[in-house]
Amino acid sequence: xxxxxxxxxxxxxxxxxxxxxxxxxxxxxxxxxxxxxxxxxxxxxxxxxxxxxxxxxxxxxxxxxxxxxxxxxxxxxxxxxxxxxxxxxxxxxxxxxxxxxxxxxxxxxxxxxxxxxxxxxxxxxxxxxxxxxxxxxxxxxxxxxxxxxxxxxxxxxxxxxxxxxxxxxxxxxxxxxxxxxxxxxxxxxxxxxxxxxxxxxxxxxxxxxxxxxxxxxxxxxxxxxxxxxxxxxxxxxxxxxxxxxxxxxxxxxxxxxxxxxxxxxxxxxxxxxxxxxxxxxxxxxxxxxxxxxxxxxxxxxxxxxxxxxxxxxxxxxxxxxxxxxxxxxxxxxxxxxxxxxxxxxxxxxxxxxxxxxxxxxxxxxxxxxxxxxxxxxxxxxxxxxxxxxxxxxxxxxxxxxxxxxxxxxxxxxxxxxxxxxxxxxxxxxxxxxxxxxxxxxxxxxxxxxxxxx
Numbered sequence: 001x002x003x004x005x006x007x008x009x010x011x012x013x014x015x016x017x018x019x020x021x022x023x024x025x026x027x028x029x030x031x032x033x034x035x036x037x038x039x040x041x042x043x044x045x046x047x048x049x050x051x052x053x054x055x056x057x058x059x060x061x062x063x064x065x066x067x068x069x070x071x072x073x074x075x076x077x078x079x080x081x082x083x084x085x086x087x088x089x090x091x092x093x094x095x096x097x098x099x100x101x102x103x104x105x106x107x108x109x110x111x112x113x114x115x116x117x118x119x120x121x122x123x124x125x126x127x128x129x130x131x132x133x134x135x136x137x138x139x140x141x142x143x144x145x146x147x148x149x150x151x152x153x154x155x156x157x158x159x160x161x162x163x164x165x166x167x168x169x170x171x172x173x174x175x176x177x178x179x180x181x182x183x184x185x186x187x188x189x190x191x192x193x194x195x196x197x198x199x200x201x202x203x204x205x206x207x208x209x210x211x212x213x214x215x216x217x218x219x220x221x222x223x224x225x226x227x228x229x230x231x232x233x234x235x236x237x238x239x240x241x242x243x244x245x246x247x248x249x250x251x252x253x254x255x256x257x258x259x260x261x262x263x264x265x266x267x268x269x270x271x272x273x274x275x276x277x278x279x280x281x282x283x284x285x286x287x288x289x290x291x292x293x294x295x296x297x298x299x300x301x302x303x304x305x306x307x308x309x310x311x312x313x314x315x316x317x318x319x320x321x322x323x324x325x326x327x328x329x330x331x332x333x334x335x336x337x338x339x340x341x342x343x344x345x346x347x348x349x350x351x352x353x354x355x356x357x358x359x360x361x362x363x364x365x366x367x368x369x370x371x372x373x374x375x376x377x378x379x380x381x382x383x384x385x386x387x388x389x390x391x392x393x394x395x396x397x398x399x400x401x402x403x404x405x406x407x408x409x410x411x412x413x414x415x416x417x418x419x420x421x422x423x424x425x426x427x428x429x430x431x432x433x434x435x436x437x438x439x440x441x442x443x444x445x446x447x448x449x450x451x452x453x
Contacts (some may be wrong), residue, residue, distance in 0.1 A: 033087070036085055041396075050084035080383070100283070118238045176204075213311055272328045343375055343414040380396030404432075
């Protein structure tokens with residue numbers, strides 16, 4: 001009887017996955033993804049590469065497997081970096097395929113209890129999540145000890161399988177969102193109208209990046225709108241197969257940002273940018289096609305996506321970023337000029353095609369840019385991949401750290417807070433004194449030095 005029910009379950013799973021068959025058939029099995037996959041470069045296992053994962057998903061449709069656990073585990077061994085799609089001659093959208101398959105499988109296997117609690121009770125409720133994270137920050141010292149390194153990382157006081165060897169960037173004692181009520185910049189400026197999507201990591205770990213975004217925007221006379229009680233863009237839940245939490249967060253933010261007119265929605269997080277632009281309008285397509293509420297939600301999401309840009313793109317395309325640093329009779333003191341190298345976040349370069357603009361921001365304020373070897377090679381973070389497969393993540397990340405160190409730079413810049421966390425960890429493990437910053441931070445520092453702050 002159990003086998004009968006199990007087979008019925010697998011048959012239903014096969015039918016749901018079959019809806020992806022048209023996308024799966026685009027793959028010609030040419031193997032080009034092998035050359036670009038950072039995981040395959042370390043493991044040399046076919047199931048770790050895009051082509052192998054598509055074969056596994058095909059196996060679900062053909063009911064080759066008698067349970068989906070093994071397929072789920074293999075699909076979770078993916079950074080979602082998009083390197084395979086970036087170089088794919090057939091333009092297979094592997095990220096969309098994997099995310100949708102994870103969602104389908106999770107409906108049958110269920111989420112692990114810890115993820116179910118975090119996503120449905122915390123992440124899906126931004127006000128609650130923000131309050132809990134802010135309350136937890138002062139207690140970090142009980143679990144982590146501050147390391148004496150320039151990256152400002154901490155290590156766990158008690159060794160554990162999850163935390164051993166990690167150099168963690170700690171939560172900020174004061175998240176950016178809790179400081180909004182004490183600021184008066186939101187209605188200033190008569191220039192371009194900007195809505196700022198902060199993102200979880202910038203809000204709670206790197207609020208200095210958010211402050212730099214605001215400082216730069218107000219310098220260029222932009223009118224800045226920052227809705228309170230923002231939450232997560234939804235990619236952690238989506239990557240784990242929790243489509244319901246993703247949909248709830250999407251609806252929440254669409255309502256939040258649709259309440260005001262703006263010219264651009266700006267983020268300083270490559271992953272948030274990619275999620276909003278690529279996934280908000282598309283990942284739910286095909287679900288409930290007769291649901292007018294869903295159609296309206298996706299239409300509004302698409303309208304927001306069209307206005308969403310990375311902060312470096314906005315600065316390079318809309319502002320004269322070199323003007324504050326031009327020499328003249330009224331020139332004030334300048335900040336220190338450094339050798340900077342830049343790491344391309346996968347979700348910015350490979351997903352959105354943004355790579356020149358961050359470099360223009362770095363060079364506009366007088367720094368010397370020295371390119372590392374393979375600047376667009378994935379750093380190995382991959383969100384939850386780093387938690388579940390840390391040893392493999394660290395092997396990939398070590399290569400990135402060594403490439404950074406070979407440039408002789410004093411600072412490595414990158415446009416993704418998750419990459420900042422990973423690179424900080426990897427450099428700390430190498431006892432490096434190289435700092436890790438966002439390009440907008442570097443620009444803001446030079447701007448303040450020039451203006452005499």
